[in-house]
Amino acid sequence: MPSPSVPATTRGGLPIEVRRSARRKRTVNAVFRDGVAVVSIPAHFTRTQEAEWVQRMVDRLETRAAAPVPDPARADSDLARRAAELSGRYLGGAAKPVSVRWVSNQNSRWGSATPARGTIRLSDKLVGMPEWVVDYVLLHELAHLIESSHGPRFWRLLESYPQTETAKAFLSGAAYASARGLSGEMAEG
Structure with a gap:
């Protein structure tokens, strides 16, 4: 079971929840869920790796959210x-x-x-x-x-x-x- 960290905020006040999982070995994933950017990372990531991946994945989420939605x-x-x-x-x-x-x-x-x-x-x-x-x-x-x-x-x-x-x-x-x-x-x- 992933262990969520305390939600933080990024630019514009976007709430972010980081979930560390011992089952997750090297993959990182991010989704918007109920207005929160949920970023799942391996439990072994350092705080520096966490910060880097959270920023990268939130950037991707924001880019996708801003893209026009095709019919x-x-x-x-x-x-x-x-x-x-x-x-x-x-x-x-x-x-x-x-x-x-x-x-x-x-x-x-x-x-x-x-x-x-x-x-x-x-x-x-x-x-x-x-x-x-x-x-x-x-x-x-x-x-x-x-x-x-x-x-x-x-x-x-x-x-x-x-x-x-x-x-x-x-x-x-x-x-x-x-x-x-x-x-x-x-x-x-």
């Missing part, structure tokens, strides 16, 4: 249209998702598919990444509607997409950088 229905319909185009071009139209949407609750995956329901969800952490990377993740999830495992048949489905290996490398680098707090919008960890 989710339009964004999802654009994504569904793109999925149909990719399925037609690279999978012979075999993948026919029932729904394709952006989600904000995937911090450790770029996307997910539920073949039995025909649903695809892409992490909003992909927003702002190059289009060919988003296309790869979308195509990857479309392929899961045809083949649920990551076996040879699955990877054969992706062979025709020319950016597969480059996109995988890009995402690997983005995850590496994010996990170390180097840059990017993905939640730490």
